[in-house]
Amino acid sequence: MRCSPGSMLNLLRSGRIRFCSRRGKSRLPLWLRKIWAYMRLLVQSLCFNTLTDSDVVFDSIFEPVFWTVDYVTRWFGLVFVCLVVILTSSILVIAYIVLLPLILNTYSPAWIAWHICYGHWNLIMIAFHYYKAAKTSPGYPPTEKNDRPFVSVCKKCIMPKPARTHHCGICNRCILKMDHHCPWLNNCIGHFNHRYFFSFCLFMTLGCVYCSISGRNLFLDAYNALERFKHLDLEKPGIPVTGMGLLIGLLPSGQTNFHTPAPSYTFKERMIHKSIIYMWVLTSTVGVALGALTVWHAVLISRGETSIDRHINKKEIQRLAAWGKVYRNPFNYGKLNNWKVFLGVEKRSHWVTRVLLPSGHPPYGDGLTWDIFPVRKDLIPV
Numbered sequence: 001m002r003c004s005p006g007s008m009l010n011l012l013r014s015g016r017i018r019f020c021s022r023r024g025k026s027r028l029p030l031w032l033r034k035i036w037a038y039m040r041l042l043v044q045s046l047c048f049n050t051l052t053d054s055d056v057v058f059d060s061i062f063e064p065v066f067w068t069v070d071y072v073t074r075w076f077g078l079v080f081v082c083l084v085v086i087l088t089s090s091i092l093v094i095a096y097i098v099l100l101p102l103i104l105n106t107y108s109p110a111w112i113a114w115h116i117c118y119g120h121w122n123l124i125m126i127a128f129h130y131y132k133a134a135k136t137s138p139g140y141p142p143t144e145k146n147d148r149p150f151v152s153v154c155k156k157c158i159m160p161k162p163a164r165t166h167h168c169g170i171c172n173r174c175i176l177k178m179d180h181h182c183p184w185l186n187n188c189i190g191h192f193n194h195r196y197f198f199s200f201c202l203f204m205t206l207g208c209v210y211c212s213i214s215g216r217n218l219f220l221d222a223y224n225a226l227e228r229f230k231h232l233d234l235e236k237p238g239i240p241v242t243g244m245g246l247l248i249g250l251l252p253s254g255q256t257n258f259h260t261p262a263p264s265y266t267f268k269e270r271m272i273h274k275s276i277i278y279m280w281v282l283t284s285t286v287g288v289a290l291g292a293l294t295v296w297h298a299v300l301i302s303r304g305e306t307s308i309d310r311h312i313n314k315k316e317i318q319r320l321a322a323w324g325k326v327y328r329n330p331f332n333y334g335k336l337n338n339w340k341v342f343l344g345v346e347k348r349s350h351w352v353t354r355v356l357l358p359s360g361h362p363p364y365g366d367g368l369t370w371d372i373f374p375v376r377k378d379l380i381p382v
């Protein structure tokens with residue numbers, strides 16, 4: 001997509017000559033001439049720039065789209081958060097009002113204990129990690145002068161950027177170990193809340209799968225009941241139900257093919273059936289979509305990458321492959337070590353206290369330097 005500077009120069013020169021020859025007679029309004037001058041400046045700065053490549057051209061063309069997305073995400077962040085809270089609360093209301101009485105009346109004591117213990121543990125994990133992910137600051141690079149190492153300078157903040165730090169267009173500042181900006185949390189995912197974000201995704205997926213699997217039979221019963229009800233509604237007295245009569249709305253004379261059973265479902269029963277169907281459809285859909293996202297993030301964490309690292313590393317792999325070299329991610333400490341660093345596990349008991357129970361421990365390191373894993377260097381395959 002790189003423009004040939006020679007050909008572009010000739011094109012612009014010829015355009016300039018023609019434009020200049022008519023300049024004296026130009027009757028274009030001033031605002032139109034200003035826009036034309038600006039457009040010309042844009043084209044020239046894109047074409048006569050040694051740093052221009054396909055990425056720069058792509059970014060320039062799509063800048064208005066990016067700006068609009070950033071703007072909408074920034075101002076509708078709270079709407080997305082409310083949506084998460086409302087949808088999750090609606091499932092909770094259905095679980096407590098509709099499902100819990102059913103469980104208490106029909107299940108054995110062992111199953112009742114399992115559902116109550118697992119359901120509440122899962123709920124606490126979801127609520128805790130969502131709150132912490134949304135409220136914890138992702139971490140920002142220091143603004144005062146310091147002797148910390150940095151890899152580049154942010155063009156927007158005009159500040160040094162440590163390794164893995166990136167600028168978020170929505171938060172409008174640099175974020176330590178930035179993964180992405182999450183509209184559902186109205187917060188950036190960075191060094192200090194990455195674990196909370198992943199745990200929230202994981203426990204929300206587990207909760208949805210739990211609701212989906214344990215509510216499958218109830219869903220099928222409710223669906224069949226509603227279908228039956230629709231049928232009964234159609235077969236109310238006075239409405240012909242079979243043959244040509246149904247098509248034309250009349251029965252042939254002498255035929256008395258009327259059904260007279262009254263609908264046997266009350267309003268409350270219908271609402272219960274609809275609630276169960278709503279809960280099953282919502283939890284199954286979210287379970288599949290969020291499950292896929294969680295698996296993808298688990299793969300990235302196993303590799304010691306964030307979502308942004310993934311893009312950068314992919315390019316580095318291709319760039320070095322062209323030179324016959326192999327790229328090694330400097331933040332990859334090995335699969336198990338990556339998980340230990342990510343989850344903050346320092347000893348065995350931490351798998352329970354820091355992973356399976358709500359824990360507010362901070363992550364390894366300060367997000368500025370990455371020589372952090374407390375094991376012998378020779379064990380780290382960097």
Ligand SMILES: [Zn+2]
Nearest residue numbers: 154157167174
């Ligand atoms: Zn920045």
Ligand SMILES: [Zn+2]
Nearest residue numbers: 168171181188
């Ligand atoms: Zn952000």
